[in-house]
Amino acid sequence: MKEDALKEKILGFFRRNTGSYISGEDISNALGVSRAYVWKYISKLREDGYVIDAVPHLGYNLRSAPDKLFGYELKSGLKTRTMGKMAIFHHESIGSTNDAAYELAEAGEPEGTVVVAEAQSSGKGRIGRKWLSPKGAGIYMSIILRPDVETDEIPTVTLVAAKSIADAINDLNKMDAGIKWPNDILIKGKKVCGILTEVKAQPDRVDFLVLGFGVNVNTPAGKLPEEGTSLKNVSGSSVDRAQLVRDILEKFEVDYLRFKKEGFNALRDECKRLSLVLEKTVRVKEHHRVMKGKAVDIDEKGALMIRDEEGIVRRVFSGDVVMCRR
Amino acid sequence: MKEDALKEKILGFFRRNTGSYISGEDISNALGVSRAYVWKYISKLREDGYVIDAVPHLGYNLRSAPDKLFGYELKSGLKTRTMGKMAIFHHESIGSTNDAAYELAEAGEPEGTVVVAEAQSSGKGRIGRKWLSPKGAGIYMSIILRPDVETDEIPTVTLVAAKSIADAINDLNKMDAGIKWPNDILIKGKKVCGILTEVKAQPDRVDFLVLGFGVNVNTPAGKLPEEGTSLKNVSGSSVDRAQLVRDILEKFEVDYLRFKKEGFNALRDECKRLSLVLEKTVRVKEHHRVMKGKAVDIDEKGALMIRDEEGIVRRVFSGDVVMCRR
Numbered sequence: 001m002k003e004d005a006l007k008e009k010i011l012g013f014f015r016r017n018t019g020s021y022i023s024g025e026d027i028s029n030a031l032g033v034s035r036a037y038v039w040k041y042i043s044k045l046r047e048d049g050y051v052i053d054a055v056p057h058l059g060y061n062l063r064s065a066p067d068k069l070f071g072y073e074l075k076s077g078l079k080t081r082t083m084g085k086m087a088i089f090h091h092e093s094i095g096s097t098n099d100a101a102y103e104l105a106e107a108g109e110p111e112g113t114v115v116v117a118e119a120q121s122s123g124k125g126r127i128g129r130k131w132l133s134p135k136g137a138g139i140y141m142s143i144i145l146r147p148d149v150e151t152d153e154i155p156t157v158t159l160v161a162a163k164s165i166a167d168a169i170n171d172l173n174k175m176d177a178g179i180k181w182p183n184d185i186l187i188k189g190k191k192v193c194g195i196l197t198e199v200k201a202q203p204d205r206v207d208f209l210v211l212g213f214g215v216n217v218n219t220p221a222g223k224l225p226e227e228g229t230s231l232k233n234v235s236g237s238s239v240d241r242a243q244l245v246r247d248i249l250e251k252f253e254v255d256y257l258r259f260k261k262e263g264f265n266a267l268r269d270e271c272k273r274l275s276l277v278l279e280k281t282v283r284v285k286e287h288h289r290v291m292k293g294k295a296v297d298i299d300e301k302g303a304l305m306i307r308d309e310e311g312i313v314r315r316v317f318s319g320d321v322v323m324c325r326r
Numbered sequence: 327m328k329e330d331a332l333k334e335k336i337l338g339f340f341r342r343n344t345g346s347y348i349s350g351e352d353i354s355n356a357l358g359v360s361r362a363y364v365w366k367y368i369s370k371l372r373e374d375g376y377v378i379d380a381v382p383h384l385g386y387n388l389r390s391a392p393d394k395l396f397g398y399e400l401k402s403g404l405k406t407r408t409m410g411k412m413a414i415f416h417h418e419s420i421g422s423t424n425d426a427a428y429e430l431a432e433a434g435e436p437e438g439t440v441v442v443a444e445a446q447s448s449g450k451g452r453i454g455r456k457w458l459s460p461k462g463a464g465i466y467m468s469i470i471l472r473p474d475v476e477t478d479e480i481p482t483v484t485l486v487a488a489k490s491i492a493d494a495i496n497d498l499n500k501m502d503a504g505i506k507w508p509n510d511i512l513i514k515g516k517k518v519c520g521i522l523t524e525v526k527a528q529p530d531r532v533d534f535l536v537l538g539f540g541v542n543v544n545t546p547a548g549k550l551p552e553e554g555t556s557l558k559n560v561s562g563s564s565v566d567r568a569q570l571v572r573d574i575l576e577k578f579e580v581d582y583l584r585f586k587k588e589g590f591n592a593l594r595d596e597c598k599r600l601s602l603v604l605e606k607t608v609r610v611k612e613h614h615r616v617m618k619g620k621a622v623d624i625d626e627k628g629a630l631m632i633r634d635e636e637g638i639v640r641r642v643f644s645g646d647v648v649m650c651r652r
Contacts, residue, residue: 102526127531151477152643155529182529198533200428201525203481203508204612204644205453287476287530317478318530 006033006041007048008072014052014062015077023059067136069116069242078246082112083143083253091117093135096124098198098212101142105208106200113144116245123214125194126183126318137219137230139241142212143252147260151201154209155302155317156264158183158197159271161211164252165193166274168244169215174235178276181295181304182318185215186276190229192216217241265300272298277321282306286319295321332359332367333374334398340378340388341403349385393462395442395568404572408438409469409579417443419461422450424524424538427468431526431534439470442571449540451520452509452644463545463556465567468538469578473586477527480535481628481643482590484509484523485597487537490578491519492600494570495541500561504602507621507630508644511541512602516555518542541574543567591626598624603647608632612645621647 009031014022028035042052042060049066065073071088078084087109094100094117101115117140123131133140147157162179169177169185169192177193180186185193193215200207216230218238224230231239258266272278277295284291284306293308303315335357339348354361368378368386375392391399397414404410413435420426420443427441443466449457459466473483488505495503495511495518503519506512511519519541526533542556544564550556557565584592598604603621610617610632619634629641 126528150643151480151527154477154527158529197529199525199527201477201480201527202452203484203523207524287474317476 003041003044004070004072004075006031006037007045007070008076010038010041010045011050011062011065011072011076014060018062021053021055021058021061026059065242067241069118069139069141069245071114071116073242074114074116074245074249078249080112080249080253083249083256084112084114084246086110086112086114086144088114088116091115093117093119093121094140095122096120096212097140097142098124098196098210101144101210101212102198102200105144105146105210109144111144111146114141114249116141120214124196124212126196131194131196131214132223132225132228133214134219134223137223138217139213139215139245139248141214141245142210143249145209145211145256147206147209147256149206150204151199151206152301153264154197154199154201154206155182156259156300157209157211158195159298159302160255160259160264160267161195161197161213161252162193163267163271163274164255165195165213165215165248168247168251169193169231171247172231172235172239172244173237175231177274179271179274180276181298181321182302187229187231187234191225191227192229192231192234215244217244263300264302268298268300277304277323281324283322283324284316284319285322286316291316292324329367329370330396330398330401332357332363333371333396334402336364336367336371337376337388337391337398337402340386344388347379347381347384347387352385391568393567395444395465395467395571397440397442399568400440400442400571400575404575406438406575406579409575409582410438410440410572412436412438412440412470414440414442417441419443419445419447420466421448422446422538423466423468424450424522424536427470427536427538428524428526431470431472431536435470437470437472440467440575442467446540450522450538452522457520457522457540458545458549458551458554459540460545460549463549464543465539465541465571465574467540467571468536469575471535471537471582473532473535473582475532476530477525477532478627479590480523480525480527480532481508482585482626483535483537484521485624485628486581486585486590486593487521487523487539487578488519489593489597489600490581491521491539491541491574494573494577495519495557497573498557498561498565498570499563501557503600505597505600506602507624507647508628513555513557513560517551517553518555518557518560541570543570589626590628594624594626603630603649607650609648609650610642610645611648612642617642618650 027038051063053061097115119135120133123133125131166177183195196212198210218232219230293306297305307313353364377389379387397416423441445461446459449459451457492503509521522538524536544558545556619632623631633639
C-alpha cells in the first residue's frame with residue numbers, strides 16, 4: 001500500500017502540472033523522497049502502462065494513462081473523505097466484487113472500502129442473476145457501508161446510490177439516464193447499470209451493507225445483453241472509466257452523508273424525479289405475486305406505491321417492474 | 327463423520343434395548359460390521375465418556391452417557407428429517423456458534439446444519455450484547471436455515487423458534503415459560519433463553535438465516551446474569567441437555583415446516599398465547615425512539631402493535647421491551 005501511496009502522489013503531481021515538464025528534483029522536493037525513489041516509481045508507473053516522457057534538461061511529462069482502475073489511479077485527485085479513501089482492492093479478474101467485499105466487511109474493513117475489478121467471471125445481479133462483466137469494458141465495483149440503519153431501510157440505500165450514479169452519468173455528454181425502480185439505471189429504455197445491495201443483519205440492525213454496481217461503460221454492442229446498452233453505445237465515444245468512478249464516489253459520498261444525517265426523505269424528491277416508472281402503468285413481479293397498476297409514489301422506505309384497477313394503493317418492496325404500453 | 331455415524335448406530339442399538347445386555351455378535355449383525363469394529367467403537371465411546379459394561383457371556387450394557395452434546399449423541403434417536411440430520415459441528419469451546427454457522431452457511435452448508443458448543447467465549451446477544459455461556463451448563467446452538475422468505479419476514483422466524491423452544495421447555499416438569507417479544511423466553515420474569523437471528527440478504531430475498539439460541543439449562547445461580555435464571559434453578563433438578571436439544575429440534579422442525587407451508591399466520595395464535603407482553607403496558611426502546619403503550623397484538627409480520635395513550639396504534643419491528651407496573 002505504501003507503494004500505491006507514492007504512485008498516487010507522483011500521479012497527482014503530474015496532474016496538477018498538466019502540459020508542462022517537471023524535473024525529477026521538483027517531484028523529489030514536493031514529495032520529500034530521494035530522486036532515486038522518484039526514478040524508481042516512475043519506472044513502476046511505466047510498467048503499469050503509464051506513458052511518461054523523459055526529456056534531458058526538461059524533465060518528465062505524463063503523456064497518457066492506461067485504461068485501468070488501479071486503486072492509486074482512482075485515489076489520485078479523488079475529492080472524498082471516506083468513499084474510496086480507505087483501501088481499494090483492485091483485481092484484474094475476480095468472481096464477484098460483492099463476494100470479495102462481503103468477506104472483507106466480515107473481516108472488519110471500514111466503511112468506504114472499495115473492491116473493483118477489470119472483469120468478473122460471475123458478476124451477480126439480483127435474485128441469482130448474472131451481470132455480464134467483460135474485461136476492461138465496464139465498472140464492476142463494490143463499496144462497504146456501515147450505516148446505522150434498520151433492515152427495512154435497506155432499499156433506500158440502493159435508491160440513493162442509484163441517484164448518485166445516474167447523476168454522475170448525466171453529467172457526461174448526451175446522456176439521459178433514469179432509475180428503473182428498484183435497482184437499475186436505464187438510458188432510452190436499456191439497462192446501463194445494475195445495483196446489487198447485500199447485507200449482513202440482525203432483525204433490528206444492519207451489521208454492514210455491500211453496495212455493488214456494474215456500469216456498462218465502453219462495452220461494445222456485441223458484448224451487451226439484449227436488454228442492455230453502454231455509455232459508449234449511446235454517445236458514440238469512449239468514456240474515461242477511472243474519472244467516472246471518481247465522479248460516482250464523490251456524488252455518492254455527498255448523497256450518502258445527507259442520507260445518514262437527514263434520512264431518505266431529504267433525497268426522495270430527487271430520486272422520484274429520476275424515476276422512470278412513476279406515473280406509468282406497470283406490472284410488478286414480486287417474490288410471490290404479480291401486481292398491475294399505476295406507479296404513483298416511492299414512499300419514505302423506498303417502497304413503490306401502486307394503485308391497482310380498483311383504486312387500492314399497495315406497497316411493493318422489491319420486484320421486477322415491466323412498463324406496460326397503454 | 328463416518329466414525330460418528332457408527333457411534334450413533336451403536337448408541338441407538340443400545341437405547342432400543344435399554345436394560346438388557348447385548349452381545350457383540352448382535353450388534354455386529356445388526357449394523358453389518360465386524361465384531362472387531364464393534365469392539366473398537368465401544369472403546370471409542372468409552373473414551374468419549376460413555377460407561378459401557380462388558381460382562382462375559384452376557385454382552386454389553388450402556389450404563390450412562392456423558393453430559394455432552396456430541397453430534398452423534400444428538401442424532402441418536404432424533405426424530406427429524408432435516409433439523410440436526412445434516413452435519414452437526416460440535417465444539418468443546420467456541421467464540422460464537424452463530425459466527426461459525428454463518429461461515430458454514432456462506433460456504434454452502436444446507437438447511438438443518440447445526441453448530442453446538444459446550445461453551446462460548448463470546449456468545450452473542452442482540453445488538454452487540456453478550457450471552458454468558460459457561461461450560462457444560464447450557465445449550466449454545468445455531469441452526470442454518472434457507473427459507474424462501476423476504477427480509478421483512480425474518481422476525482417471524484425468530485418468533486416461530488421461540489414458540490418451539492418454549493413448547494419444549496414447557497414439556498419439562500414444573501415449567502411455565504413464555505415469550506418476551508421479540509426474542510427472549512422467560513420463566514417467572516427471568517430470562518432462560520435468548521434467540522439471535524442473523525441473516526445474509528438482498529433487499530428482496532434472504533440468502534440464508536442463522537438461528538442461534540442460548541438456553542440456561544443447568545447453569546448454577548452463581549453463573550447467571552442478574553436478570554437470568556436456568557431450568558435447574560427453577561425446577562431444582564438437572565435437565566438432560568441432549569434430550570432437550572432433540573425435543574427442540576423436533577418441535578422446531580414441525581413448526582418450521584408449517585411456517586414454510588402455511589405462513590406465519592398459521593402459528594400466530596400460538597405465539598400470541600405464549601406471549602408475555604400482550605395486554606400489558608410496555609415501554610419499548612427501539613433503535614431510535616422510545617414508545618409507551620399497551621401491547622395489543624402481534625401482526626402477520628411478527629411486529630408488536632402498541633396502542634399509545636392517545637389511542638394511536640403503532641407497529642414496532644424490534645426493540646427492548648420493559649413491562650411496566652401499573
